[in-house]
Amino acid sequence: MKICVYGAGAIGGHLAGRLARGGAEVSLVARGAHLAAIQANGLTVQAHDGTHHSRPRASADPRDLGPQDAVIVTVKAPALPDVAAGIAPLLGPATAVAFVMNGIPWWYFLGQDGPHRDMRLPAVDPGGALESAIGLERTIGGVVYSASEVIAPGVVHSEHGNIRVILGEPDGRISDRAKAISAALEAGGMPSPVTPEIRLEVWAKLLGNLANGPLCVLTRRGVRDSFADPLLREAGRRSALEAQAIAASLGVALPDAHIERVSQSNMMHKPSILQDLELGRPMEIDGLFEMPLHLARLTGTPTPQLDLLVALAKQTARAAGLYPEIA
Structure with missing residues (x-):
C-alpha cells in the first residue's frame, strides 16, 4: 500500500516508521533539518519494541511524491492551511485522507445529524480550504496515542508501549479503506482499531x-x-x-x-x-x-x-x- 505521511514530526515520524516496518511503500512530507536528515540517513524510531530504521522517500514538496493510496495528515493545527494548499499532487481518484490529529477536527459537524448539522468551523478550517481541497468524501477521522518526541533530526523517540491510532469514518461506517490503513499500521506494530464512533x-x-x-x-x-x-x-x-x-x-x-x-x-x-x-x-x-x-x-x-x-x-x-x- 502506498501511503504518504504529511507532517513527519514526532507523531508522523513514528507512524511512518511503523508503516515502513509493516511493508507499506511510505513517503513523507517534512521540512527543515528533520527532512534533511531523513533524506541523508533515513528515519530512526526508538520504541518500546526496539529501534526501527527505514529509508522512506521524503520531500518538502508533495509534487515529488505523486498520487497515493492514502495520506495520513499528522501536522499541528496551525499548519493545516499549508496542507490544503499543497496536498493536491498526492490525491488520486480514490485516495483517502486520514486526519490523525489532536483537537476538534474541521469536519466535526459535516454530515452529522442534529441541530448543528453541516456547521463549518472556520477557526480550524479558515475559508473552508480543507473542505474544498480534500472534501468530506475523502476524509477519515483519527486519534493517536503516542508519547513521541524528535530527539535529533531524523530520530524519533517513543516513550512507552501504550500506543495506538484509532480510525473512523465521520458517518460511522466501518469502511474497507479505514481497515486497509489500520492493517498497514498494525503490520508495523501500531495497534489501530477502527471505530464507528470516532467523535x-x-x-x-x-x-x-x-x-x-x-x-x-x-x-x-x-x-x-x-x-x-x-x-x-x-x-x-x-x-x-x-x-x-x-x-x-x-x-x-x-x-x-x-x-x-x-x-x-x-x-x-x-x-x-x-x-x-x-x-x-x-x-x-x-x-x-x-x-x-x-x-x-x-x-x-x-x-x-x-x-x-x-x-x-x-x-x-x-x-x-x-x-x-x-x-
Missing part, C-alpha cells in the same frame, strides 16, 4: 488535552510533575469534568472512567503543546483549547475553570510571541 474518541483524547494541557503550559512541567501537587491534580479532574459536560451537550456520552483515567495520569512525557512552547513553535491553542470552549458557548455549557486556565495559557503563549495579542 467519541476525539472527545476521549481531548479530555486529557484539556485536563493537563493548560496546566502544564502554566507550570512548564510534565503531567507527572504538575499533578504531584494534589491541588493541581484536582484542577485537572475538574477540567476533565467540564470537558465531559461539553461533549455531553453535543450528544457524546463519555464514561466517568475516562475522568478517573485522566485524573490519575502519571505520564512523565511533556504534552506536545508544552514542547511547542519550549521550542518556540506555533501552539495548537485554537484547536485544542479555544474550539472546545467555542462549542461550550454554542451549547450554553458553563466552563468557568477552563475559561480561566485557557485565558492564562493564552497569555503565556503571547508572552513567548506564539499567540496573537488581544486586538
Whole structure:
C-alpha cells in the first residue's frame, strides 16, 4: 500500500516508521533539518519494541511524491492551511485522507445529524480550504496515542508501549479503506482499531488535552510533575469534568472512567503543546483549547475553570510571541 505521511514530526515520524516496518511503500512530507536528515540517513524510531530504521522517500514538496493510496495528515493545527494548499499532487481518484490529529477536527459537524448539522468551523478550517481541497468524501477521522518526541533530526523517540491510532469514518461506517490503513499500521506494530464512533474518541483524547494541557503550559512541567501537587491534580479532574459536560451537550456520552483515567495520569512525557512552547513553535491553542470552549458557548455549557486556565495559557503563549495579542 502506498501511503504518504504529511507532517513527519514526532507523531508522523513514528507512524511512518511503523508503516515502513509493516511493508507499506511510505513517503513523507517534512521540512527543515528533520527532512534533511531523513533524506541523508533515513528515519530512526526508538520504541518500546526496539529501534526501527527505514529509508522512506521524503520531500518538502508533495509534487515529488505523486498520487497515493492514502495520506495520513499528522501536522499541528496551525499548519493545516499549508496542507490544503499543497496536498493536491498526492490525491488520486480514490485516495483517502486520514486526519490523525489532536483537537476538534474541521469536519466535526459535516454530515452529522442534529441541530448543528453541516456547521463549518472556520477557526480550524479558515475559508473552508480543507473542505474544498480534500472534501468530506475523502476524509477519515483519527486519534493517536503516542508519547513521541524528535530527539535529533531524523530520530524519533517513543516513550512507552501504550500506543495506538484509532480510525473512523465521520458517518460511522466501518469502511474497507479505514481497515486497509489500520492493517498497514498494525503490520508495523501500531495497534489501530477502527471505530464507528470516532467523535467519541476525539472527545476521549481531548479530555486529557484539556485536563493537563493548560496546566502544564502554566507550570512548564510534565503531567507527572504538575499533578504531584494534589491541588493541581484536582484542577485537572475538574477540567476533565467540564470537558465531559461539553461533549455531553453535543450528544457524546463519555464514561466517568475516562475522568478517573485522566485524573490519575502519571505520564512523565511533556504534552506536545508544552514542547511547542519550549521550542518556540506555533501552539495548537485554537484547536485544542479555544474550539472546545467555542462549542461550550454554542451549547450554553458553563466552563468557568477552563475559561480561566485557557485565558492564562493564552497569555503565556503571547508572552513567548506564539499567540496573537488581544486586538
